[in-house]
Amino acid sequence: xxxxxxxxxxxDFNPGRVFEHGPRRVTRxxxxxxxTEFDPQPMHLDEVxxxxxxxxxxxxxxxxxxSILMRMCTDSFVLNSASMGTPGVDEVKWLIPIRPGDELxxxxxxxxxxxxxxxxxxxxxxxxxxxxxxxxxxxxxxxxSLMIGRRSGEAGRP
Amino acid sequence: xxxxxxxxxxxDFNPGRVFEHGPRRVTRxxxxxxxTEFDPQPMHLDEVxxxxxxxxxxxxxxxxxxSILMRMCTDSFVLNSASMGTPGVDEVKWLIPIRPGDELxxxxxxxxxxxxxxxxxxxxxxxxxxxxxxxxxxxxxxxxSLMIGRRSGEAGRP
Numbered sequence: 001x002x003x004x005x006x007x008x009x010x011x012d013f014n015p016g017r018v019f020e021h022g023p024r025r026v027t028r029x030x031x032x033x034x035x036t037e038f039d040p041q042p043m044h045l046d047e048v049x050x051x052x053x054x055x056x057x058x059x060x061x062x063x064x065x066x067s068i069l070m071r072m073c074t075d076s077f078v079l080n081s082a083s084m085g086t087p088g089v090d091e092v093k094w095l096i097p098i099r100p101g102d103e104l105x106x107x108x109x110x111x112x113x114x115x116x117x118x119x120x121x122x123x124x125x126x127x128x129x130x131x132x133x134x135x136x137x138x139x140x141x142x143x144x145s146l147m148i149g150r151r152s153g154e155a156g157r158p
Numbered sequence: 159x160x161x162x163x164x165x166x167x168x169x170d171f172n173p174g175r176v177f178e179h180g181p182r183r184v185t186r187x188x189x190x191x192x193x194t195e196f197d198p199q200p201m202h203l204d205e206v207x208x209x210x211x212x213x214x215x216x217x218x219x220x221x222x223x224x225s226i227l228m229r230m231c232t233d234s235f236v237l238n239s240a241s242m243g244t245p246g247v248d249e250v251k252w253l254i255p256i257r258p259g260d261e262l263x264x265x266x267x268x269x270x271x272x273x274x275x276x277x278x279x280x281x282x283x284x285x286x287x288x289x290x291x292x293x294x295x296x297x298x299x300x301x302x303s304l305m306i307g308r309r310s311g312e313a314g315r316p
Contacts, residue, residue, distance in 0.1 A: 040229075
């Protein structure tokens with residue numbers, strides 16, 4: 001019998017709780033690879049063209065940044081939790097460019113939590129996620145509410 | 159001398175204008191490949207585990223959906239426009255799962271446009287993007303404002 005003593009439930013996500021994860025280095029190859037597949041704009045593909053863009057140099061696609069953030073969330077706490085996913089995202093801000101060689105750290109802050117009236121086995125936990133670079137500057141903020149199973153809900157299952 | 163007669167500027171994005179692109183087929187290999195790299199949760203990786211999840215079967219990561227949407231935007235009009243990027247996203251809704259074999263169509267609707275006061279060479283164009291599946295059901299909606307260069311701004315450059 002497997003006992004997952006550290007599994008996180010809705011009740012473990014109290015407002016103010018912070019999860020940190022990283023750092024994760026982002027390479028030029030990753031940036032260009034992602035952009036080639038999903039966002040082939042010059043500022044994400046080519047250094048010379050990128051210098052002439054608003055971003056002033058090669059930088060990761062904003063969707064690459066979100067995808068890295070997701071992976072860091074997954075590794076940080078999502079896979080170790082009763083997370084049931086999310087129906088969407090409230091807001092994403094791409095504040096400063098993510099450059100080749102940047103070392104990113106995830107900071108996930110619980111903003112609020114509430115139980116679901118229609119589905120008593122779960123609750124909604126609203127997070128602010130931040131991706132910080134090696135200088136401590138915030139490159140991305142993302143706010144969303146995750147649906148997370150309640151400890152009592154799990155205990156009540158067959 | 160190259161004349162890009164069809165290049166789209168701020169002035170070409172009038173409220174109500176719709177761009178459509180696709181269809182694009184999404185394969186099981188893509189879904190699992192993206193999830194393995196960026197969102198390794200069971201419902202995006204494994205059919206059996208996925209059946210037990212809220213989504214009821216293997217489905218693409220929401221971030222994969224956003225990345226596909228971005229690529230379809232790029233191919234539809236972004237690379238042929240004076241787009242200067244966007245500082246973020248106002249809202250994403252993942253409405254129904256994207257399944258292996260789905261054929262996705264992008265619909266991009268211009269919701270409003272306004273010139274920038276601080277940067278007269280550009281304006282903001284607010285879009286609603288929808289990803290529709292082969293049954294015409296909307297799987298994803300995404301709203302954001304793109305910064306797009308004005309035709310007059312381009313003409314005035316050296």
